[in-house]
Amino acid sequence: MIEPAGVIDVAERAGVSVGTVSNVLNHPERVAPATRDRVLRAIAELGFVRNEAARQLRAGRSRTVGLVVLDVGNPFFTDLAGGVEKTAGDHGLSVVLCNSGDDAEREEHHLSLLQEQRAFGILITPVATKTPAIDVIRGRGTPVVLVDHSSSARQCSVSVNDQIGGELAMAHLIDKGHQRIAFVGGPLSIKQVSERLTGARKALRAAGMRPGALTVVETRALNVAAGRQTGDAIADLPAKTRPTAVFCANDLLALGVLQTMTRRRVPVPGELAIVGYDDIDFASAAAVPLTSVRQPSAQLGQAAMELLIDEARASHSHQHRQVVFEPELIVRESTTPD
Amino acid sequence: MIEPAGVIDVAERAGVSVGTVSNVLNHPERVAPATRDRVLRAIAELGFVRNEAARQLRAGRSRTVGLVVLDVGNPFFTDLAGGVEKTAGDHGLSVVLCNSGDDAEREEHHLSLLQEQRAFGILITPVATKTPAIDVIRGRGTPVVLVDHSSSARQCSVSVNDQIGGELAMAHLIDKGHQRIAFVGGPLSIKQVSERLTGARKALRAAGMRPGALTVVETRALNVAAGRQTGDAIADLPAKTRPTAVFCANDLLALGVLQTMTRRRVPVPGELAIVGYDDIDFASAAAVPLTSVRQPSAQLGQAAMELLIDEARASHSHQHRQVVFEPELIVRESTTPD
DNA sequence: GGCGGCTAATGAAACCTTTCAATTTCTGCG
């Protein structure tokens, strides 16, 4: 293990000053080609690697953006992360992916780490609707963009209209003639979930059906395991009162429900139609391909990153914007009997 | 946007020296309780946030470990990342997740960023078997642990025995009476893929079958799309020469193949049995629940992180170790006709 | 030959924290 070389060593070897070395690294056009080559050679010979900590200390701000999501296990978020990372890369920024796991404490922990790192900016799908820590961070001058979460005009956000998504899903089920429908999702404190539910209720009213036609089953989490559990609860109901369709707040839940139905030989969609949400890759590969509400996840990530960059670069003239995408219903076998 | 406060401001406000402030932050036991409280109050009042860059500059090394994986879209890797992150968190380290996407160039890019950040250590599933950059990094004193990749004694690694996994899968198919089997996976340059193939061939020999019984279909990638494509190619073959079983190098491929078969009404496992690899959550939720080779992904991550910490803390007395886990075959409907 | 105007290169200061040897303050005891 050799002592790592610094700019000073490079400068010495190349016979120039440290300032010149720095210029070769950051403003190559300012230094004469001959000198530049000499410096570059010295860098290669010494195996010099720039110390990002020192650069950052001087710059006062890092080149890293934090992306805090609710669940890395959910392909929706990894797709979104893909969009973020691509756009970030195009602007010379790197991304650190943080998983809050829908836990406010972990979210807070990640946020403080990001602040200590003087993150360039933060993209976050917050656990709670009201997160004072976020305002504090923005108050300190770090741009923050809310992702998959609509918001007031006081901050930038990127989202998909969850009410419309809920309406699309519900209207589709009503259209197929279902009279007893269950909404499966939770915790309801998650905004996306409650909005989708609101949309579903709206569709119910629009169709002139009584509110009792929709039963809400609140789950503890939005993953496959919770779906399986809920599936069992539903399958246990007597066929007469059992819902004939479920609208799940995301695809993981839907896949869990579907899995239980398959195991317990409840025909889908014959006895139970299922609609999911997100249209992840696995939705179409499921036991019965899932009808699902598609969200433009990668575009969402891209738009969020672009907003963040705008807020960072034009900090004074920046106008907060709320970008809202439209979801799209993808109909598959889980709601359409052959 | 207020000027952010530094240790100096805090010291001034609390009426102590900067050294004491630093001690409150890093060695609270060294400072008298009364003083400590005064400093903590000043910190709260000023909204002081430690500057990680400066701390790092002084320390010479960061508290971040890099985890470079082949595909964040693959749940196997996100599960693995979960294990890594948990273990890292327990030791006060944070993790940055980097996606190489099986592209050597992106891998290299991530590695240089990690070096510039003076990463505490690096966990990597390398794209190529031979990656000189890794040796250079280790030579500079940064611990590196290979993940899901066995290796020579000259470095730490954590892996699951892929040959045995291949053998298990293949032996199972042979046991079910299949005589024409396809191996689907690629690029074969990925070690995990070629090892699984080697294991499959071994099982073939052990069963006394001719090598021609196994056809190798090399894919461009290990994702659902590649699986769908291969599925079409297989389904296009005349029933007489078509394999009666496929062993896919991972579950994403298997799900893709399965999806095509379902769409094209080729009965699974009736006309085509399918075995996957990794046993991701979605494998059991598939159209036909997938038989798959389970890997202890989270444990893998945990073990890798522990090895890394050992290498970092006991750098001189450290003995490189190769931890190898055993995979396990999970049999489901995709290979067992009712 | 001298001088203006230009490009290229210089080097010290600043960024903020941690460390550690040195100093001050406290405690208990003779």
Add this chain to the structure above:
DNA sequence: CGCAGAAATTGAAAGGTTTCATTAGCCGCC
């Protein structure tokens, strides 16, 4: 009351880069 020893606090140095006001070097033109 003084002193030894322990405990608490101090303050300057170090860590590696970037910035920017200066200085040096060069060219062409009067």
